[in-house]
Amino acid sequence: MNDSPAPPKLKVAVWKFASCDGCQLSLLDCEDELLPVAETIEIAHFLEASRAVAPGPYDLSLVEGSITTPQDVERIRELRAQSKLLVTIGACASAGGIQALKNFARVEDYLRVVYATPEYVETLATSEPISAHVRVDFELQGCPIDKGQLLEIVLAYANGREPRVPRHCVCVECKRAGQVCVMVASGTPCLGPVTQAGCGALCPRWSRGCYGCFGPMPGANAEGLDERLAMLGSDPRERRRLFSTFYANAPAFRDRHAQGRADEESS
Amino acid sequence: MGTQKSGTPGRGDGRRVDPPDVPGGAPASLLEPAAVGDLLRILREQGYRTIGPTLQDEAIVYDEIEGLGDLPAGLTDRQQPGEYRIEERSDDALFGYNLGPRSWKQYFFPPSLRLFAARRAGRGFEIEPPDADPPALALIGIRPCEIAGLDVQARVFTGGGHVDPWFAAARERAFLVAVQCAQAAATCFCGSMSTGPRAERGFDLALTELLDEGEHRFLVEPGSARGREVLAVLHPTPAGPAERARAEAATRRAESQLSRSVDGEGLPELLEAALEHPRWAEVAERCLSCANCTMVCPTCFCHTVEEVNDLSGERTERWRRWDSCFSGEHAYIHGGDLRPSTRGRYRQWLTHKFGTWHAQFGSSGCVGCGRCIAWCPVGIDVTEELAALRVGSDRAETAETEEAT
Ligand code: SF4
Ligand code: SF4
Ligand code: SF4
Numbered sequence: 001m002n003d004s005p006a007p008p009k010l011k012v013a014v015w016k017f018a019s020c021d022g023c024q025l026s027l028l029d030c031e032d033e034l035l036p037v038a039e040t041i042e043i044a045h046f047l048e049a050s051r052a053v054a055p056g057p058y059d060l061s062l063v064e065g066s067i068t069t070p071q072d073v074e075r076i077r078e079l080r081a082q083s084k085l086l087v088t089i090g091a092c093a094s095a096g097g098i099q100a101l102k103n104f105a106r107v108e109d110y111l112r113v114v115y116a117t118p119e120y121v122e123t124l125a126t127s128e129p130i131s132a133h134v135r136v137d138f139e140l141q142g143c144p145i146d147k148g149q150l151l152e153i154v155l156a157y158a159n160g161r162e163p164r165v166p167r168h169c170v171c172v173e174c175k176r177a178g179q180v181c182v183m184v185a186s187g188t189p190c191l192g193p194v195t196q197a198g199c200g201a202l203c204p205r206w207s208r209g210c211y212g213c214f215g216p217m218p219g220a221n222a223e224g225l226d227e228r229l230a231m232l233g234s235d236p237r238e239r240r241r242l243f244s245t246f247y248a249n250a251p252a253f254r255d256r257h258a259q260g261r262a263d264e265e266s267s
Numbered sequence: 268m269g270t271q272k273s274g275t276p277g278r279g280d281g282r283r284v285d286p287p288d289v290p291g292g293a294p295a296s297l298l299e300p301a302a303v304g305d306l307l308r309i310l311r312e313q314g315y316r317t318i319g320p321t322l323q324d325e326a327i328v329y330d331e332i333e334g335l336g337d338l339p340a341g342l343t344d345r346q347q348p349g350e351y352r353i354e355e356r357s358d359d360a361l362f363g364y365n366l367g368p369r370s371w372k373q374y375f376f377p378p379s380l381r382l383f384a385a386r387r388a389g390r391g392f393e394i395e396p397p398d399a400d401p402p403a404l405a406l407i408g409i410r411p412c413e414i415a416g417l418d419v420q421a422r423v424f425t426g427g428g429h430v431d432p433w434f435a436a437a438r439e440r441a442f443l444v445a446v447q448c449a450q451a452a453a454t455c456f457c458g459s460m461s462t463g464p465r466a467e468r469g470f471d472l473a474l475t476e477l478l479d480e481g482e483h484r485f486l487v488e489p490g491s492a493r494g495r496e497v498l499a500v501l502h503p504t505p506a507g508p509a510e511r512a513r514a515e516a517a518t519r520r521a522e523s524q525l526s527r528s529v530d531g532e533g534l535p536e537l538l539e540a541a542l543e544h545p546r547w548a549e550v551a552e553r554c555l556s557c558a559n560c561t562m563v564c565p566t567c568f569c570h571t572v573e574e575v576n577d578l579s580g581e582r583t584e585r586w587r588r589w590d591s592c593f594s595g596e597h598a599y600i601h602g603g604d605l606r607p608s609t610r611g612r613y614r615q616w617l618t619h620k621f622g623t624w625h626a627q628f629g630s631s632g633c634v635g636c637g638r639c640i641a642w643c644p645v646g647i648d649v650t651e652e653l654a655a656l657r658v659g660s661d662r663a664e665t666a667e668t669e670e671a672t
Binding site: 010033034036037065080151155159163166167168169175176177178179180181182184186187190192193194207217218219220221223225227228252 | 353367368373378554576578591596644
């Protein structure tokens with residue numbers, strides 16, 4: 001192949017915080033793709049795949065899940081210190097996830113409804129992204145993340161280059177695919193214009209509005225879209241719920257939630 | 268190909284300067300609706316892929332069609348800023364709609380195109396040739412403004428020193444069956460861009476659908492030698508003055524329905540002087556920077572070039588994909604984004620399309636198709652924005668004059 005000595009393997013670790021494991025599953029799903037690059041990557045810590053673990057430090061830590069307990073806060077600081085690069089994978093790690101809905105409610109209320117003995121549960125009042133606690137080198141969006149984008153991240157770092165992940169919205173993917181816009185052609189509320197690309201416009205391609213599961217794109221004008229949805233006849237509750245799912249805690253969507261609440265109360 | 272750069276800037280219709288292909292004007296003839304099916308069959312037998320209007324997911328879009336049954340018979344579209352709806356007509360018109368979201372540019376400037384690949388070979392690399400040639404397409408139902416749009420893109424991709432091989436080959440091979448507009452959508456403004464509602468040239472065949480008084484026939488005009496040959500096989504009957512008059516009336520009807528317009532007078536200069544106009548900030552509050560306008564625009568040509576490498580690093584492909592002045596990557600250079608604000612992006616789109624395009628390519632970048640108006644998810648209307656910029660600029664001028672006196 002070439003005569004220079006093989007570069008050292010990229011030592012990769014995968015970590016989990018408050019999450020459903022779906023993003024780690026995307027990594028397991030990359031098995032076939034990752035086998036041929038076993039020479040360039042060493043999976044040093046990935047409990048979902050293997051109980052064999054190697055101690056740190058690590059070249060690349062992929063972090064799934066949000067920070068919801070006092071122990072999480074300690075552990076993420078420790079991991080950051082052990083990792084040259086720290087990349088969050090998915091909505092939970094990058095924005096707090098669906099569990100960040102508790103940020104809009106009283107956590108004691110949830111505890112009482114869900115757990116028989118809430119006093120055994122030690123939890124923070126909020127679900128926060130990793131970036132609220134430590135420096136993050138790259139946030140990979142999606143609920144769950146896209147396998148292709150994950151591979152791009154790993155390969156980019158293994159090859160010492162910047163990852164190339166789009167910063168435009170879902171509409172660009174939707175139009176490149178030749179899909180008819182559901183918002184314009186049938187008035188279906190769609191978060192595509194404010195949502196980061198990555199899914200290949202999966203929902204619009206099935207004639208459904210985008211649910212925003214890749215989170216707001218950089219600079220998203222969620223307020224502009226919200227106003228348009230109101231003009232199209234969507235009521236404040238429906239609109240608030242639209243923005244309050246996987247990325248409810250991302251600032252652009254969180255503002256819509258707050259506005260929706262205010263509108264509901266005043267109407 | 269008939270592209271030329273000598274058109275009067277601001278008018279966008281230098282096309283009409285060329286002499287018609289058919290000396291002495293086109294001898295029009297008549298076809299029955301069923302003959303449109305024969306036309307499709309003949310073109311397919313000649314090796315063309317026939318692309319035309321068909322109903323898909325609540326819109327009439329261009330896609331491969333095989334026969335008469337694929338056409339959107341009896342359907343029409345109702346359009347408003349940010350809104351498009353399919354409706355039924357009271358007749359069986361085959362081409363009784365206006366424009367859908369997909370322009371023909373998808374075939375000449377594909378959304379994603381593999382330019383070439385490179386494979387590691389020893390210490391160097393070998394280039395794999397680009398993808399196969401574009402197919403020969405028959406464009407069934409291309410509208411006058413769309414012919415103009417194709418011309419505008421042809422000037423971009425083939426008019427300079429570096430000819431885009433895919434575009435040039437696709438354009439060279441394409442057989443154009445135009446359909447003259449007999450109605451206008453509420454979003455159309457071809458009249459003020461001098462691109463419609465009737466095409467005089469630039470097609471191989473042009474059809475006008477005649478539907479009055481219970482008749483359903485097509486007036487056909489050939490526009491090229493190829494067109495005449497194909498038409499001859501269909502054995503049309505000659506058209507008389509009555510049918511010609513009806514075709515003219517159809518054009519007049521479309522013309523009278525045009526409800527939007529752009530005042531092109533001094534527009535490039537006006538836009539250049541309006542860079543700090545407050546309207547840009549106002550429109551930026553509504554604009555989502557979603558790029559839909561540029562994706563549906565038949566003349567927008569911005570693209571990005573990406574290298575995609577395989578996992579072993581042995582082989583890399585270079586892809587060209589549609590990009591937009593509204594995307595975060597488009598103006599991203601070393602050190603950051605040149606145009607981070609929506610205000611700046613919207614201003615770039617409008618001032619390029621209606622202003623600096625003239626200096627760059629010798630015509631307006633807009634052909635008045637109205638797609639960007641209908642398919643903007645928040646219904647931003649370029650004609651309204653341009654009018655607002657003009658009003659404000661006039662006021663600014665008046666204020667200056669008043670101060671001076
Ligand atoms: S369907 Fe949704 S994602 Fe697709 S263009 Fe319309 S608004 Fe954008
Ligand atoms: S700017 Fe709008 S109206 Fe003009 S050609 Fe493009 S899509 Fe059509
Ligand atoms: S003008 Fe409309 S279609 Fe264009 S980027 Fe803005 S919101 Fe999207």
